[in-house]
Amino acid sequence: xxxxxxxxxxxxxxxxxxxxxxxxxxxxxxxxxxxxxxxxxxxxxxxxxxxxxxxxxxxxxxxxxxxxxxxxxxxxxxxxxxxxxxxxxxxxxxxxxxxxxxxxxxxxxxxxxxxxxxxxxxxxxxxxxxxxxxxxxxxxxxxxxxxxxxxxxxxxxxxxxxxxxxxxxxxxxxxxxxxxxxxxxxxxxxxxxxxxxxxxxxxxxxxxxxxxxxxxxxxxxxxxxxxxxxxxxxxxxxxxxxxxxxxxxxxxxxxxxxxxxxxxxxxxxxxxxxxxxxxxxxxxxxxxxxxxxxxxxxxxxxxxxxxxxxxxxxxxxxxxxxxxxxxxxxxxxxxxxxxxxxxxxxxxxxxxxxxxxxxxxxxxxxxxxxxxxxxxxxxxxxxxxxxxxx
Numbered sequence: 001x002x003x004x005x006x007x008x009x010x011x012x013x014x015x016x017x018x019x020x021x022x023x024x025x026x027x028x029x030x031x032x033x034x035x036x037x038x039x040x041x042x043x044x045x046x047x048x049x050x051x052x053x054x055x056x057x058x059x060x061x062x063x064x065x066x067x068x069x070x071x072x073x074x075x076x077x078x079x080x081x082x083x084x085x086x087x088x089x090x091x092x093x094x095x096x097x098x099x100x101x102x103x104x105x106x107x108x109x110x111x112x113x114x115x116x117x118x119x120x121x122x123x124x125x126x127x128x129x130x131x132x133x134x135x136x137x138x139x140x141x142x143x144x145x146x147x148x149x150x151x152x153x154x155x156x157x158x159x160x161x162x163x164x165x166x167x168x169x170x171x172x173x174x175x176x177x178x179x180x181x182x183x184x185x186x187x188x189x190x191x192x193x194x195x196x197x198x199x200x201x202x203x204x205x206x207x208x209x210x211x212x213x214x215x216x217x218x219x220x221x222x223x224x225x226x227x228x229x230x231x232x233x234x235x236x237x238x239x240x241x242x243x244x245x246x247x248x249x250x251x252x253x254x255x256x257x258x259x260x261x262x263x264x265x266x267x268x269x270x271x272x273x274x275x276x277x278x279x280x281x282x283x284x285x286x287x288x289x290x291x292x293x294x295x296x297x298x299x300x301x302x303x304x305x306x307x308x309x310x311x312x313x314x315x316x317x318x319x320x321x322x323x324x325x326x327x328x329x330x331x332x333x334x335x336x337x338x339x340x341x342x343x344x345x346x347x348x349x350x351x352x353x354x355x356x357x358x359x360x361x362x363x364x365x366x367x368x369x370x371x372x373x374x375x376x377x378x379x380x381x382x383x384x385x386x387x388x389x390x
Contacts, residue, residue: 002065002090003080005036011292012106014267015197016080019371022200022364026372031072033065035085051084052146056154058087065090069097076375078102083109083151088158091167100382102374104172105192106289110164111185113151114140118221118286128185130159159186170378174290175311181287193374196315197290198367202299204355205275208344211238212337213277215270215293218245223283223307228255229330230283230337237341239281242273275300278347279340282306282316285327291315298358303350305336321354 001023003016023030040048054060065086069077077094079086079101094101107115111128113135118124126134132152135141141148158164164187171192173179183189216222224241228251231239236258241251244264252261265273270293274280280297287310294315297304304322306312318324323336340347360366 001030001078001080002033002082002086003035004082004084004086005034005038006081011197011290012081015106015290015292016104018198018200018364019078019367022198022368023371025364026368031068031074033061033068033086033090035061037085039085052150052153055084055087055150056157057089058085059089061086062089062093066093066097069094069099074099075379076100076102078104078375080104080106083154088154088163088167091163095167098382100169100378101167102170102172102378103168105174105178105182108178108181108185108287108289109151110155110187111182112140113148113155116221116286117181121220121285123285123287128181130186132156169382170374172374175314177311177314178287178289195367195370195374196362197292197295198362198364199295199299199358200364201271202358202363203271203275204299205301205351208347208351209277211240211277212279212281212341213240213242213273214281214283215242215265215274215296216282218243218247218251220247221284221286223285223328224251225254226285226328226330226333227281227283228259230333231259232256233330233334234337234341237337240273240277242270271296271300274302277302278344279303279305279322279337279351281333281337282312283333284309284312286310288312295358295362298354298362301348301351301355303340303347303354305333305340317353317357320350321357322350 001020005013020030020032077099082088091101108117109115113132119138119140135148135152139145139148141151171187172195173182173192174196176194179192179194182192214227218224239259240262242262242265274297280293280302282291282294282304284307289311291312294304304316306316306322306324307327308324309327313324316322316324325332325336
């Protein structure tokens with residue numbers, strides 16, 4: 001299992017850890033190759049500059065992954081995030097040692113240098129076709145021309161070398177919506193399976209709490225400003241916002257007095273906040289590849305009010321497991337929140353539906369069946385013809 005850890009742990013890190021744990025729980029030996037973006041803080045100025053090239057091909061990751069393949073002889077290599085320290089060079093290390101490669105598509109990086117399919121607060125799909133000059137023009141990654149160019153260089157070179165077609169045996173999209181986006185961006189349809197995220201723990205509550213909850217990063221693509229605007233249109237009802245990010249100070253200035261900013265919370269504490277809430281709000285204005293907090297709410301027996309956008313609109317069933325509202329519309333969000341505020345019994349009923357949805361689709365057992373099925377099909381296809389005959 002290969003993963004480039006983010007400086008601020010988020011859904012991608014948690015989901016990678018959960019898959020490692022569920023594999024081990026079922027008796028599989030898992031060797032973890034992990035690099036951490038905190039490494040960057042320790043680099044000299046020269047080595048930081050060389051990251052421009054290492055993003056495309058990391059000699060260090062190539063050599064380390066190759067050694068792991070030789071010493072452990074794994075049946076499969078499963079990649080999550082590879083940017084910026086692991087790089088696609090690790091695919092080549094695996095293939096040279098005859099280890100098949102699976103890549104989970106946890107963001108849109110392969111078709112969008114910023115990874116979000118979003119620019120200046122709006123959905124943007126200008127780079128999906130493979131013409132990345134728009135990203136360079138707008139400095140889409142961290143508002144930096146150099147950092148954006150490093151990612152564009154990686155994508156263009158590996159597209160030219162057909163790395164994404166030939167070095168990866170199977171991609172795993174988290175929803176059918178994101179699968180279609182990657183097919184639109186040029187990935188081979190026959191190589192993309194769909195497997196959602198899951199939760200290893202499944203707490204359940206049947207009561208309606210006395211506050212609404214948002215859990216996530218406080219950054220523009222998350223739509224928290226829309227949530228706060230909606231709350232100004234509602235009768236007083238507590239809203240707790242759990243998370244941190246670049247917009248926190250601004251959002252706190254905008255928020256009415258019944259909005260409480262909890263700050264950064266660990267996984268267990270976040271789940272406990274959801275468990276004791278009445279409903280969760282998911283106001284994102286970008287094409288989330290999944291949205292882990294959605295199934296955390298489902299596991300806790302809580303309905304979700306989510307943007308009618310991308311994967312969220314696929315996961316949340318309107319009027320069954322929650323409500324969908326028009327993305328970016330505080331008026332529509334307020335209209336969908338009011339019934340759950342006024343009618344706790346409705347929140348319980350929808351929450352029970354959400355819990356049933358969780359048990360049907362998002363448990364560790366269901367996910368392990370899907371994951372092992374993907375692995376087995378990839379391993380079988382990679383066997384030499386003589387072994388298949390024998």
